Amino acid sequence: MSSSSTSALEIEIFQYTDAHQSDFIENLKEWVAVESNSVQPDLRKEVVRMMALAADRLAALGATVNLVNLGSHQLPDGQDLPLPPVILGELGKDPQNPTICFYGHVDVQPAKKEDGWNTDPYTLTEIDGNLYGRGATDNKGPVLAWINAMETFRALKLAMPVNFRFVIEGMEEVGSLGLENLLEEENQCFFSDVDYFVISDNLWLSNKKPALTYGSRGNACFFVEVECGSKDLHSGTFGGIIHEPLMDLITLLDSLVDPTGCIQIPGIYDSVAALREEERKLYKSIEFDLEEHKNNSGVKKFIFGTNEEILLHLWRYPSLSIHGIEGAFHEPGIKTVTPAKVIGKFSIRQVPHMDLLVVKQQVVEHLKAVFSKRNSPNKLKVSKPLGSKPWLADVNDLSYKAARRAIKTVFGEDPDFIRDGSTVPVARMFQTITQKSVMMLPIGAADDGEHSQNEKISRHNYIKGTKLFAAFFLEISKLHRHLHETSHTETNN
Ligand SMILES: Cn1cncc1C[C@H](NC(=O)CCN)C(=O)O
Ligand SMILES: [Zn+2]
Ligand SMILES: [Zn+2]
Structure with missing residues (x-):
């Protein structure tokens, strides 16, 4: 197996990423400036504008972008309101390459300065290495990090190691209205050649240690x-x-x-499901700082006092x-x-x-x-x-192996394998409908404050997240090609 040392290609990519940090942050600033709040009906037009911005960015990369109309939905007061379109994008059809479908959302939770923000929620503001703004971590930052990674390959005139598919929506924060139907309709079409789904819409368990997520409630x-x-x-x-x-x-x-x-x-x-002994052991080995978690929450005391009990009650x-x-x-x-x-x-x-x-x-x-x-x-x-429904992945999937290697390369340490107590309904939908592998690959830290006041992503996580995604493209490509060649040889024998 290949060593975990950084290749010349990776070094070139990482240098480019470092050199273009301010451009990448500028992109995020532009997205955060759009108040794409999907909760409030009078801001729906901003969600629609945000979808158009995201579509333009993908198109600029050379992707074929389809803005799919989902019709309308009824508000509690009986009024009909059009749903924002869903972006289905594609770039690359090389049969040698694995096809990765990335899911993300560009709608955000409501935020007002008066809620207790220290800065304007729609003006991305850097303070002490943190980029504050609504949507910075949930989910505009991670979506852009993925796009930045693709952009890096393009700018360096490197061959794309994977084929890209995109599902970008604007109604995640209110329950992904209309999305499940679309996935079912497109299962035999748009999704037919997808090998792996990747979602980056959750956080690490720790403020510092990277994680890979294999389940959500x-x-x-x-x-x-x-x-x-x-x-x-x-x-x-x-x-x-x-x-x-x-x-x-x-x-x-x-x-x-x-x-x-x-x-x-x-x-x-x-x-x-009954708790297996191996599972309990796994929980013991996770580096989880109870005090840090308590500090992130701002409360004085949790109901449970041990790591194991806390994780069991959050995940299990x-x-x-x-x-x-x-x-x-x-x-x-x-x-x-x-x-x-x-x-x-x-x-x-x-x-x-x-x-x-x-x-x-x-x-x-x-x-x-x-x-x-x-x-x-x-x-x-x-x-x-x-x-x-809850979602649980098979951590033996190739994408987990690739992500683990990419994390080791970029962060210099192995990730914690974690579950998430919150819900990313689309993970289970992809899994059930397409029967393909689904992985959640977070880049935000536990203290990013999703849905809360002063939401942020750190510059460090945003830039390393961009590198992580680029390294992941290379790793999954290598592993997938290797698997393909091996199975091919076996069939011939
Ligand atoms: C809207 N909704 C109602 N039930 C569940 C949800 C989704 C919501 N999802 C997130 O917060 C994503 C976290 N990365 C949640 O888990 O509450
Ligand atoms: Zn989200
Ligand atoms: Zn959210």
């Missing part, structure tokens, strides 16, 4: 609605004589998880989170109202081998049972507006 989102009538009521006139919906709802929400984090829904843990077990209550008075000050209708929002992270339909049934039955004990005349409704 799914998520089942629930709405639980309690309604007493058509209008809000004065609590002085009706308080004390009615069954208040918010009281019902708070009881319902309170019944979901006990203070030790254990989900109280009967049967919910029944189908969770389901968890239930309560996100909010629609219709509850939440503004500052006093308002002596009794809301007529309130909707509790919570979600349950899914792990193998949980089944979304079974989970929904268990949730509904549990909530009904708790509600019935209150003898409330109010109307209870439970729905599951969104559900995605």
Whole structure:
């Protein structure tokens, strides 16, 4: 096997990358400046503009770019809103080369300076080696790092070692609306010659140590609605004589998880895959700094005190989170109202081998049972507006081997093999629909603050991420060609 020392070609590529850092950062600055917030309907036009910018950049590399129209979707108020197009791009059709499909998204979470940002979220600002801006790490930085890596090959007039395919979307932050249908439709067409999928839309486990991700949890989102009538009521006139919906709802929400984090829904843990001893050992060997993780979170104490328990509960077990209550008075000050209708929002992270339909049934039955004990005349409704399954990769896939080597070359150390507690629904979709290999190759650090105030990617990670992707192209190309030649010889014998 080849040594892990850096080749002359890699040195040339890395030197180019270093020399063009400011160009690459300028590209990111231009993308971050677009407020492509997919959550807020009035900013949808910015998402569409962002898709066009991304398409232009791919086209400038010589890629064939198709902006696929996904139609429209309905907002909660019944209004129809067009979905942004999805980019399907391709560059290269050399049958000797592996075909890598890269997925990324260029929509972002909402951000306002007043939320507590130290800098304007849409002006990429470098402070102490960190590039601050909404989307810097989630996911504009990694998408551009991949493009920068391709650009480097082009600028140096090097042959592309792989064939590229792209799926770039603009609705990831709201659940990748319409994407699954498109993947199914294109499975026999656009995706037919893809060998490996690569997603770079998650973070390392540590602030410093690179990682390769082989699993992510799914998520089942629930709405639980309690309604007493058509209008809000004065609590002085009706308080004390009615069954208040918010009281019902708070009881319902309170019944979901006990203070030790254990989900109280009967049967919910029944189908969770049993923990194997090798797996437990694997978790022990991961360099995970509990204190660092706590600092990143800003909280004082976690429910669990050991690395193993923390990782198990983030990756391996389901968890239930309560996100909010629609219709509850939440503004500052006093308002002596009794809301007529309130909707509790919570979600349950899914792990193998949980089944979304079974989970929904268990949730509904549990909530009904708790509600019935209150003898409330109010109307209870439970729905599951969104559900995605967990994803687990085979770490023996060639792409993992290639990525591991590339990480060793660029970062000088082996990556931690990690799972992710959050959900990248498209990973499981690619896997289920195409039956091809899917890998998550993060370049952002654990303290990047995805979805949070002061989101950043460090200059170091952005530039090394660019090098990593370039090195990955070379490694996967070598391994894939080698495998191809070997199997070819065997067939001939
Ligand atoms: C919108 N949604 C509802 N259920 C799950 C999600 C996706 C969301 N995904 C991420 O944050 C990606 C992290 N790299 C999450 O895990 O909450
Ligand atoms: Zn993302
Ligand atoms: Zn996100």
